[in-house]
Amino acid sequence: MPNRSDLRIDTSNRSVQEGIPLRLILHVYDVNDSDGVCTPLKDAKVDIWHSNSQGVYSGVQDAGTSENDFLRGNQMTDDNGTVQFSTIYPGWYEGRAIHIHVKVRTIEGSTEDLEWTSQFYLNNSINELVHTQAPYSNHGPVDLTNEEDFIYAGPSTDGLEQNNTGKHFER
Amino acid sequence: MDSNRITQVNILKDDKDGYVGTFIIGLNATQSGEQ
Numbered sequence: 052m053p054n055r056s057d058l059r060i061d062t063s064n065r066s067v068q069e070g071i072p073l074r075l076i077l078h079v080y081d082v083n084d085s086d087g088v089c090t091p092l093k094d095a096k097v098d099i100w101h102s103n104s105q106g107v108y109s110g111v112q113d114a115g116t117s118e119n120d121f122l123r124g125n126q127m128t129d130d131n132g133t134v135q136f137s138t139i140y141p142g143w144y145e146g147r148a149i150h151i152h153v154k155v156r157t158i159e160g161s162t163e164d165l166e167w168t169s170q171f172y173l174n175n176s177i178n179e180l181v182h183t184q185a186p187y188s189n190h191g192p193v194d195l196t197n198e199e200d201f202i203y204a205g206p207s208t209d210g211l212e213q214n215n216t217g218k219h220f221e222r
Numbered sequence: 223m224d225s226n227r228i229t230q231v232n233i234l235k236d237d238k239d240g241y242v243g244t245f246i247i248g249l250n251a252t253q254s255g256e257q
Contacts, residue, residue, distance in 0.1 A: 071241065073240060073242075081249060
């Protein structure tokens with residue numbers, strides 16, 4: 052997993068993934084259990100990976116991309132707990148709604164202290180709109196909505212707080 | 223605890239024919255390493 056903010060370039064052959072630009076801004080906080088206070092989590096390692104416009108991942112032998120590393124990378128959070136990535140809008144593949152994988156790790160010395168893995172989902176309406184445009188349209192319309200996905204836990208009902216299992220954050 | 227993890231997305235049209243996605247993640251990072 053390359054340490055970089057621009058995920059579009061494949062370091063094995065310098066090719067660039069085509070697609071609609073997507074800038075990801077991630078803010079990572081340490082949440083205090085007792086009072087709910089959120090403190091920016093700095094020096095956390097954030098991995099991002101997702102499929103290309105045709106629903107293909109790099110690093111997959113069956114897809115013929117085992118030597119590639121496009122649309123994969125990591126960054127360390129800054130003093131504000133923030134990382135940014137430049138990538139493209141993901142495509143879909145059979146049986147899943149469009150999603151972006153994320154993993155956050157904190158490391159104390161040489162020991163991994165915490166690892167959290169989840170997936171981000173994007174708005175259905177924008178997913179559909181994106182797939183009317185090339186090169187996404189070559190792959191056809193989106194296979195599944197978020198609600199039809201077997202992992203997606205549902206939208207936040209208050210617009211703010213929900214964890215990856217669909218439960219609301221409890222203060 | 224699962225209840226200590228938050229994700230949120232606001233995805234907006236950018237001014238350069240692309241999109242910006244902002245996600246907020248809340249983790250119980252310093253109090254335990256449980257998953």
